[in-house]
Amino acid sequence: DGTLPRPGRRRVMTVANQKGGVGKTTSTVNLAAALAVHGLKTLVVDLDPQGNASTALDVDHRSGTPSIYEVLIGEVTLAEAAQPTEQSPNLFCVPATIDLAGAEIELVSMASRESRLKEAISSEILDEIGVDYVFIDCPPSLGLLTVNAMVAAQEVLIPIQCEYYALEGLGQLLSNIELVQQHLNRELRVSTILLTMYDGRTKLADQVTNEVRNHFGDTVLKTVIPRSVKVSEAPGYGQTVLAYDPGSRGAMSYVDAAKEIAERGALMERSSST
Ligand code: ADP
Ligand code: MG
Numbered sequence: 362d363g364t365l366p367r368p369g370r371r372r373v374m375t376v377a378n379q380k381g382g383v384g385k386t387t388s389t390v391n392l393a394a395a396l397a398v399h400g401l402k403t404l405v406v407d408l409d410p411q412g413n414a415s416t417a418l419d420v421d422h423r424s425g426t427p428s429i430y431e432v433l434i435g436e437v438t439l440a441e442a443a444q445p446t447e448q449s450p451n452l453f454c455v456p457a458t459i460d461l462a463g464a465e466i467e468l469v470s471m472a473s474r475e476s477r478l479k480e481a482i483s484s485e486i487l488d489e490i491g492v493d494y495v496f497i498d499c500p501p502s503l504g505l506l507t508v509n510a511m512v513a514a515q516e517v518l519i520p521i522q523c524e525y526y527a528l529e530g531l532g533q534l535l536s537n538i539e540l541v542q543q544h545l546n547r548e549l550r551v552s553t554i555l556l557t558m559y560d561g562r563t564k565l566a567d568q569v570t571n572e573v574r575n576h577f578g579d580t581v582l583k584t585v586i587p588r589s590v591k592v593s594e595a596p597g598y599g600q601t602v603l604a605y606d607p608g609s610r611g612a613m614s615y616v617d618a619a620k621e622i623a624e625r626g627a628l629m630e631r632s633s634s635t
Contacts (some may be wrong), residue, residue: 364399365401371487371493371495372494372626373482373515374517375514376388377517378499378519378531379502379507380522383558384558388518390418390498391592391602392615392619393452394449395603396494396622399616401604402453402492403494404494405454405527406482408457408461408497408555410457410459410461410532411457412456412457412458412461414456414457416596417596418452419621422456424458425458425460427441428456430463433468438486439481439486440490444456446604461506464505475512476513476545478510510575516553517526517556519551521573523560523565523569528573535551551580554581557585558587560585560588582621584621586614589602592611
């Protein structure tokens with residue numbers, strides 16, 4: 362398999378939707394793995410106290426392991442907390458432990474509470490390692506952890522499940538993103554919407570797809586992730602679906618989505634430099 366265009370500047374993408382179960386974690390780990398196996402150095406930052414991304418990538422995330430919690434409170438650097446993964450030599454993960462559950466409250470009284478992740482991510486260490494992509498897997502809320510992710514990123518990727526009430530709550534997410542743009546991170550924009558868990562047998566899935574495309578236009582990736590048992594089984598084996606069953610429709614669709622993301626990034630750079 363070939364390589365993908367390397368971004369001229371590191372892309373930091375926050376995967377957010379305050380709804381649970383829409384495919385944030387699944388999309389984070391599989392898109393990251395797809396970019397990594399195609400030659401791009403990629404870091405997953407698990408920012409959900411549940412630690413699902415850490416589980417899916419099979420990295421140690423027992424309480425006490427240097428994790429994103431220690432990074433946020435300033436005890437270790439991001440590079441010190443990053444672990445290699447079995448998925449690809451190009452794929453690294455900063456895990457989340459259960460200690461992160463208290464961070465939402467602890468952060469409130471800390472200096473520069475909204476930009477602690479940004480400070481950690483823009484460190485020179487990441488430049489040295491040459492990380493091309495950072496994906497931040499957010500918890501299902503719009504609290505201080507998600508705000509930290511939005512301040513640290515240039516782009517937001519919103520997964521939308523092709524189901525009932527798919528668009529419910531999106532208004533709230535978008536207005537939070539706008540607030541962050543206005544007050545904390547000028548550069549932030551919703552660059553990517555990914556339709557997930559598409560079930561071609563239902564009319565509803567097509568209705569949701571059309572509605573989302575009408576509403577968000579080209580921000581929506583052409584690739585749609587199908588509902589697939591392989592995708593849901595993979596984390597139970599500590600694997601991405603790319604490792605678990607590379608030939609499956611789920612794996613191939615995540616590779617296609619990752620290619621779209623990489624190619625759009627290259628296009629954006631070209632158009633902004635002319
Ligand atoms: P979130 O991080 O937004 O809470 P997850 O990525 O954990 O959502 O997905 C929620 C559940 O749906 C998980 O059990 C996951 O395995 C399953 N899932 C996600 N994407 C798919 C898919 N394409 N096909 C089948 N199951 C999926
Ligand atoms: Mg999750």
